[in-house]
Amino acid sequence: MSDTYRNYCNGEWVESESGNTFSVNNPADVEDIIGHFQLSTAADANQAIDAASAAQPEWAATPGVDRGKILLETASLLEDRMDELTKTLSREEGKTRSEAAGEVQRAVDIFYYYAGKARDFGGTIKSPSEPNMELYTKSEPLGTVGLITPWNYPIAIPAWKLAPALAAGNTVVLKPASEAPRVSQAIFECLDEAGLPEGVANYVTGSGSEVGSALYQHDSIDGVSFTGSTTVGTMVAQSAADDLKRVQCEMGGKNPTIVMPSADLDEAVTIVGSGTFGTTGQSCTATSRAIVHEDIYNEFTQLLTEYAESLDIGPGLEDPDMGPHVSQDEVESTLYYVDVGEKEGATLETGGSRPTDQQYDDGHFVEPTVFSDVTSDMQIAQEEIFGPVLSIIEVADFEEALAVANDVQFGLSSSIVTQDLTEANQFIDDIEAGVAKVNEKTTGLELHVPFGGYKNSSTNTYREQGDAGLDFFTTTKTVYLNY
Known part of the structure; x- marks a missing residue:
């Protein structure tokens, strides 16, 4: 009998208020059921958003070094589960074992990378034009962000959105694609085991029309990062922009x-x-x-x-x-x-x-x-x-x-x-x-350099990965201090 998996909300593993689930099957053998996942509603998403919003001030005030320690431990825990997660990814998404292993390793490396970057989160000092003055910038988290991720890289893409968002002091709600939700859930298991405070990161499965729309329409969401088709991404960007939410969408290619x-x-x-x-x-x-x-x-x-x-x-x-x-x-x-x-x-x-x-x-x-x-x-x-x-x-x-x-x-x-x-x-x-x-194939990306597209491949706002991966999740305050 296959397992039933729950949402992760406010530090607890919870069922959807709908009482309904959906099944995920192995694409190489549809008789092989990976598990059953919560068919969540907008109410479930809103509950997760409220938890994230409530947790945001304390997480933002947590020193970057301490945030980095949690990301570092998460990376270590993911690494300990490499073989298990490789098999899970291959079973639920269909990648070859070699491809799946490479993707899981990438997720591990991303958490290690941004664990170190959390220490650098600060600002810059500039020379003022007047005496007795300090002029500098102060980097601050954007706030509470919604993350919507696709099925084709079901652990790497959640990792490269989650890790910089958390490193910068944001709280998050993630909605994974319904075709392959299990392997991304493991990230939240590791975050929980690493000691992430309640409400800082939340995971809700379900349809885009129910859960996804809440993540780009809720008043408490300050930014939305989406990866998926150009058709859906354009709709997400246009809807989120109605109340001036910050939006980052990476979409299709040819x-x-x-x-x-x-x-x-x-x-x-x-x-x-x-x-x-x-x-x-x-x-x-x-x-x-x-x-x-x-x-x-x-x-x-x-x-x-x-x-x-x-x-x-x-x-x-x-x-x-x-x-x-x-x-x-x-x-x-x-x-x-x-x-x-x-x-x-x-x-x-x-x-x-x-x-x-x-x-x-x-x-x-x-x-x-x-x-x-x-x-x-x-x-x-x-x-x-x-x-x-x-x-x-x-x-x-x-x-x-x-x-x-x-x-x-x-x-x-x-x-x-x-x-x-x-x-x-x-x-x-x-x-x-x-x-x-x-003299290289079009696929394959380094994690420490920016990634994003032109034209209809992107909203042409913020890049992902590397130092640029922190930009979307960061706001800048300029300080003039006359002493």
């Missing part, structure tokens, strides 16, 4: 990799293939478009097709090359775009279907898919698919490649594979994306 004739083709295929099919393409930074020079287009297409066909698909816990989609809805969305691509006239080189072996019958599997003969105006080249689908676009020269790369509404991650230093630097200067990589 990420290109440009491949030029000077590239090592085997390296280029690995860069594009791993960027496309890693995490089953379920990443906002996944490679979705390969923009390839005409001189190497045919050979690249053949090699990339062979790469896709060589990948082993299977349950994440078996650590294959590629795991399942997170849900049947995601499978249907991916297959919809495959159908669109064929109708638009693109050539389906490989994949595009559910695998037929009996071992895949109870899971949400789709084959790695490659389209060639794609043009930039096609729907499959413009819209985020969020699955293991690559569109290969032929271009005549670098200038056309850059124009095609920028010819989308998104601007999150990007890369180029080239040995030409001029092309590399021109790409860095002119690509319309928040992340620009040279």
Whole structure:
């Protein structure tokens, strides 16, 4: 019999006032139930917000060193549970065991990182223009914040929102995605064990329409940090802005990799293939478009097709090359775009279907898919698919490649594979994306540098991670002291 998990509110594990729960299943085997979670209401969310708001003044007054000690202990406790959390993440979200282990380690590292940053939280001293005066800034927490996180990185993204928010002295309410809520709940178990005061961090599961809307509409919420689709993020930002809440949204992507004739083709295929099919393409930074020079287009297409066909698909816990989609809805969305691509006239080189072996019958599997003969105006080249689908676009020269790369509404991650230093630097200067990589895949982020997008990939306000990750959760007071 599977476990029933509770919300975490005001330092207690509590059931929803609705009395209802929802189940979460293993996407590789839908008969494997991960557990049952609270189908919370707006009243549950409001209770958590009230608890966080009440706890905020005392937490803000807690010295940064003491806040950092709690984050440090949380990191240690998460690290002690690495194997367990890796298995949990793989079972509930579908990532391969290797991918899941990497994500859990990232969450651990994020808490260690911001544990140290909590000591630095302060301000700056400036030189005044008058004698007998001190002029300085004082950093203060924003207040109480709502965090809304997606299913595709179900422990890393909660960690990179929670850790800087708490380090800066904010109190929080987190709503995880319903597809994969268990692994993020473990963070709150560790925070509780580490001695976090009651009400400082709260966890509420449930639908976006019930719980999520409370987090960006409640009067006591001072800021909202959201990661998810552009459609929902835009709605969140517009609604939260009605009463001037601070908003940070990281949203969709349609990420290109440009491949030029000077590239090592085997390296280029690995860069594009791993960027496309890693995490089953379920990443906002996944490679979705390969923009390839005409001189190497045919050979690249053949090699990339062979790469896709060589990948082993299977349950994440078996650590294959590629795991399942997170849900049947995601499978249907991916297959919809495959159908669109064929109708638009693109050539389906490989994949595009559910695998037929009996071992895949109870899971949400789709084959790695490659389209060639794609043009930039096609729907499959413009819209985020969020699955293991690559569109290969032929271009005549670098200038056309850059124009095609920028010819989308998104601007999150990007890369180029080239040995030409001029092309590399021109790409860095002119690509319309928040992340620009040279001879690297579009996925994979360092935790100590800013992350965010351009255009419809972001609200273009605050970046996440690194020192910039503290900015959203911080307000600045300027002090003039005439003595």
